[in-house]
Amino acid sequence: MSEDVTPVVQKLVDGLQLSEADWARLIGSSDLIALGMAADAVRRRRHDDRVTFVQVLEVPVDGEQLEGPIPKQTGEVRVTGCPASHATAVAAVRAVVAHAGAVPVTGFAFADLDAVSGHDRNRLGTLLGDLRAAGLAQLGEVSAEGLRDPDGALAVLRSSGVTAARVTLGTATGDVALSLIRQVASWEGVGQVCRCLAPLPRVGPSPPSTGYADLRQVALARLLVDNIESIQVDWSRYGPKLAQVALTFGADDVDAVPVAGGENQGWRRSPGEEIRRNITGAGFTPVPRDGRFEALDVDPGSERRAGH
């Protein structure tokens, strides 16, 4: 059976510093609930009981362009997929921005843009600058998996004035993911250019990860990474149930809440209602945000915390 880590958790709850031995005991513990309590204590110090969420309208980079009005609940329009070239990427952003109006437009993965730029940092910097000039509010993601030069990547983001919405761990799970989480925790200045860490795999592993493994990964991300503001879970990828439970294990931001309903995102309610119900049901206060992580104006009476 696992060693009792209650004293270590209590230190975190009390805001005390942990020793190296404490950290080792906590990370090595198989007591999932204790790990969750530790992560929850850390996340509450940063974010109190707030959970932000964003409703995202996705537009494929090589698909049909947007038509009609953007639904008013949209917090972000996200260009998805890998662009074929520098010009394609810039043109796609320009077209979407023209249609999206005041709604922030985000998109693309750092690795894809690096490839489009021939892995040439100067060309990549130019591309990022052009995307920013075209109206890109945030880069979609920087994957820590396979990123050979994190310092260089962060430097090119800084120099081009582009921020990334999230650092991801790619497809990593288990010990590989833990190793990547530790690496991200050592990236100097990452928090200035990356707002979130999304610790769960972006592509479902085979066999699928388990609930224990997922929540352990979320909790460890919150405990180990103090240089990134938010721990993010993805509503569409992991489903409402796991995403909701993850909020009690250290996550404080929910990405990819659809603008329109779909049966995978909850039953018989609009996604906006469903995410609010899930956040309050987990004991937190929902705060809708946009693609720049700025809180959206809402009816204050509709966003109250319920119960526990």
Place this chain on the structure above:
Amino acid sequence: MSVESIAEKVRSGGRVDRAEALTLYADAPTLLLGQLADAIRARKHPAGVVTYIIDRNVNYTNVCVARCAFCAFYRPVGSDEGYVLGFDELFQKIDETLAVGGVQVLLQGGHNPDLPLEWYEDLFRAIKARYPDFKLHALSPPELLHLSRLSQQPVPVVVRRLVDAGLDSVPGGGAEILVDRARRLLNCESKATADEWISVMRTVHQAGLRSTATMMYGSVERPDERVEHLYRLRELQDETGGFTAFITWSYQPTNTELGGVEATGVEYLRTLALSRIVLDNFDNLQASWVTQGGKVGQLSLAYGANDMGSIMIEENVVRAAGAAYCMDEAEIVRNIEDAGFVPKRRTMAYDILGDPLFRERDIPRRTELAVARAAGDTAVPAELSRYPARSRPGKQQRDAVTES
């Protein structure tokens, strides 16, 4: 009392009362509920064993006169989509169950007015004649009550006759919420009031049978009514000790008359944890992966569950209401071990049968649960003509079978 003082009482092994349980349910942080429930689970099961059973959920008929508003499975008498499984179909399902190491069938169905008590007796005897060691975990309390009303025989007589025919144990279905206000809203009071459900279970236990207990939450009931449900079960368990396990699941709204939305994953874990705390006289709590999915199903093991339930092989009722998760033995074992527990196969009575069977012999993987019948299969079993039907459509159907 404050949450912390109640929590301390639970930690020291004290019994919580209704008001304290409600306070915990409403105000305790989810992780605290999990911690309290997990500690009780660890006290009751110190070896870290998590069990499961290889059996099959079979619904012998979907024809039902109860018309519960939360049910998406039933069809009214005379419906073109109504079915009754034939004895041979059931034998085939048992053969398939035995082939993957199954030890029993969980047999439940609608309240079909055209299936008299004798049909059940003949079925049970036929199964026991062919499969003497195979267990029949069958007929929830409302079904037993339905048979009592249909046959004009008292429940104890019905139970005795079914036991004589081969009934081994009774599933805890049909409990929903054991508060009549909620049962009236769910239109399930007529099939059994709360007192009737409890009374039938008492009779079952007095007859020497073991049973499970269930709760379907998240429909029309209030939190205090969920708590009341748990206390009705705890009190009967104090009296008879006949329950082997408790299973709770969330109401599944799709395709039902009642509609609405499903309770969240956190609500499931809170309800499960509270159940572990209140039901201190139940040894076993099962995870409901079939309604929650594999991930939250596995997380149940951190919130008080010590059992992953059944591999099911077949499932019809929850599927009709929108949930279609599947876990075969290998997947259940993977989840148990990943959570740090030791997997063991068991019987309904929680006797340990052994280690995972798929490691001893080659068992084909299953990625989807079977159904009672293929869509559109409206075959009427020939043996039905031997039994009198009560409804007009039933009589017409029997006449047609006899003529053909």
